[in-house]
Amino acid sequence: MSSEREVSKMFVRYMQRVLRNERINIYRKHLRDVKETPLEDWLLEEIVEPSHLSDFLLTEDEVAHLESFIENERLANAVATLSTPDKMVLYQYYYSELNDVEIGSHIGKTSQGVNKRRRRALLRIKKAYENM
Structure with missing residues (x-):
């Protein structure tokens, strides 16, 4: 009976090693497939140093002419009817x-x-x- 237990324990340990190694192989294969930075890493970098975000912010003068950044002509004309404080709040x-x-x-x-x-x-x- 004890030899059966020993064999059973050996088999369980063997299978644990096999499954562990297989998991490692799958992980390594996945690492080779992924060539871009994972989204989580990108987000963490942005939290630490959000440098590029300031490149896209408009100045107050640019917000005053917000309609010039809108491609849809009707919408741009509608936005042009607003005052600068209104445009600033919307922006x-x-x-x-x-x-x-x-x-x-x-x-x-x-x-x-x-x-x-x-x-x-x-x-x-x-x-x-609507009136245009």
Whole structure:
């Protein structure tokens, strides 16, 4: 009976080694297949040093002429009807992904004021777009 147990233990250890080695082989093969940096590594690099993000930010003068960055002519004309503060709020909300509180702290308004300005600006764009 003890020899059966010994054989059984030996078999289990052998199978554990086989499965471990197979897992390692699959992992190594996968590493050879992947030639790009995994998304997680890219995100970690961006968190540590988000250097390229500042390349795409618009200055206040560029935001004042936001319509020049829009390819759709009707939409560009509709956005041109907005005031510069309205364009700034829309740009910061949709492009910079700031919430109303953060935008309000930048421009010196309350979050409710920012929300109201954003909603009114969107309505103005919608009306101007529909009337063209």
